[in-house]
Amino acid sequence: MTSVEMLAKNPGASFLANAQASLTKAAQALNLDPNIFALLRTNSRSLIVSLPVEMDDGHVEVFTGYRVQHTTARGPAKGGIRYHPSVSLEEVSALAQLMTWKCSLVNVPFSGGKGGIAVDPRRLSENELRRMTRRYTYAISPIIGPNIDIPAPDMNTNERTMSWISDTYAIIKGESNSEIVTGKPVSLGGSLGRIDATGLGVAISVKEVLKRAGKPMEECTVAVQGFGNVGTWSARHIAEMGAKIVAVSDISGGYYNPDGLDIEAMADYVKQSKTRTLEGYSTPGLSTITNEELLELPCDVLVPAAMENQITEANADRIQAKFIVEGANGPTTPEADAILQEHGIIVVPDILANAGGVVVSYFEWVQGREGFYWTVDEVRTRLHHFMEVAFDDMYTFGQHRNVPLRQSAMMLAVQRVADAVALRGIFP
Ligand code: NAD
Numbered sequence: 001m002t003s004v005e006m007l008a009k010n011p012g013a014s015f016l017a018n019a020q021a022s023l024t025k026a027a028q029a030l031n032l033d034p035n036i037f038a039l040l041r042t043n044s045r046s047l048i049v050s051l052p053v054e055m056d057d058g059h060v061e062v063f064t065g066y067r068v069q070h071t072t073a074r075g076p077a078k079g080g081i082r083y084h085p086s087v088s089l090e091e092v093s094a095l096a097q098l099m100t101w102k103c104s105l106v107n108v109p110f111s112g113g114k115g116g117i118a119v120d121p122r123r124l125s126e127n128e129l130r131r132m133t134r135r136y137t138y139a140i141s142p143i144i145g146p147n148i149d150i151p152a153p154d155m156n157t158n159e160r161t162m163s164w165i166s167d168t169y170a171i172i173k174g175e176s177n178s179e180i181v182t183g184k185p186v187s188l189g190g191s192l193g194r195i196d197a198t199g200l201g202v203a204i205s206v207k208e209v210l211k212r213a214g215k216p217m218e219e220c221t222v223a224v225q226g227f228g229n230v231g232t233w234s235a236r237h238i239a240e241m242g243a244k245i246v247a248v249s250d251i252s253g254g255y256y257n258p259d260g261l262d263i264e265a266m267a268d269y270v271k272q273s274k275t276r277t278l279e280g281y282s283t284p285g286l287s288t289i290t291n292e293e294l295l296e297l298p299c300d301v302l303v304p305a306a307m308e309n310q311i312t313e314a315n316a317d318r319i320q321a322k323f324i325v326e327g328a329n330g331p332t333t334p335e336a337d338a339i340l341q342e343h344g345i346i347v348v349p350d351i352l353a354n355a356g357g358v359v360v361s362y363f364e365w366v367q368g369r370e371g372f373y374w375t376v377d378e379v380r381t382r383l384h385h386f387m388e389v390a391f392d393d394m395y396t397f398g399q400h401r402n403v404p405l406r407q408s409a410m411m412l413a414v415q416r417v418a419d420a421v422a423l424r425g426i427f428p
Helices: 003-009 011-030 034-040 089-105 126-143 159-173 197-212 229-240 263-272 291-295 334-342 356-370 376-401 405-424
Strands: 045-054 060-069 077-084 111-118 149-153 221-225 244-250 253-256 287-289 301-304 323-325 346-348
Touching: 011 034, 011 089, 011 334, 011 405, 034 405, 045 089, 045 126, 060 089, 060 126, 060 149, 077 089, 077 159, 077 356, 089 111, 089 356, 089 376, 089 405, 111 126, 111 149, 126 159, 149 159, 149 356, 197 229, 197 301, 197 323, 197 346, 197 356, 197 376, 221 229, 221 291, 229 244, 229 263, 229 301, 244 263, 244 291, 253 291, 334 346, 346 405, 356 376, 376 405
Parallel strands: 077 111, 077 149, 221 244, 221 301, 301 323, 323 346
Antiparallel strands: 045 060, 060 111, 244 253, 253 287
């Protein structure tokens, strides 16, 4: 069955199959000990919870929630919480694995976790969302903790969700424990510079890959798919670094102007729009295009920053960008990856490109433990350092082994985790 056929059946299963395939490929290239490979293929812990929630009209809806810890070899599990109808055990497992490799690659002392609820949050009122989040926190509280597993925002969750989780956990434990989540508001112990950290990390990845190709940012055009947290902040920072953003898209469609877009105006429009999307946005010189068309535009850099499985064997042949910097998790299927490689398109993989969020999450956790908070400049300077070192590690490893960036990122990340597992040994 091809990825496209699997996608139609169960997007989460296809995503997990892709994650497993890329681990297998890295393990083979590393000649990994089969015992360690067997361990890394499975989750160390998966929890499925039923969440009865009283809706505003008095009836009760039961949602299904998940929390998965892939490993804890290099430190506590770390990973976001996603609210989306597609959330499944397979999807969350794939995302938890990705978190393991991401934390390893950027060298923060965490392992991979992920969670979520299968729900369309747009259907729920603020009060329903709050009750659902508190019930979910209660349900997963036996397996999370500041030294066990530290959740964070992901798709359709945000600072407000983290505040509810932090408060619920504090009530359950009877003590203030703000390091239980990252991505909190600054007034509740969050870090300055967290809100835009993933986008800044994407922009730093764009800068690093263009630098190695000898292309000045100022001469490059960029298309960004997705205009949520990652897409908006990536576009802002990339524009600030000098490149021209020619297209962005969200669930309402794509918006294209070859002369460049005004990202601030578009972000303001979304903030004020009822649907929180770009629907209805217009300005002179702007064409509306489909999401599919955005992916295939002539531009230097494409930043898929919406969701997984966007670049597949069905459209990879038509991608015209010379560089793809993966803001979303898993936006490219393995079949598409092979096609892009044949076409000489350089892909900066998700586990590096979108790791800025987890790096600043690590900074937030450190600051919470110290009870001492950094300035935004300190956060950004350290984020630049972590991302640049990680990019260089990945790039150099790939050059020595003559493999593309995705393969070198995975090999380096898996090797570090495997080393940690080998040093710990198998219990008992
Ligand atoms: P978000 O919910 O803030 O934004 C998602 C955006 O994608 C929205 O603009 C939405 O309209 C758009 N979208 C949804 N479906 C689309 C489609 N079919 N075509 C085009 N646009 C579509 O989510 P986010 O936090 O920005 O996360 C986006 C991706 O980045 C996810 O894959 C997530 O796992 C990954 N990620 C997020 C973070 C983070 O810090 N938020 C960190 C690492 C990775």
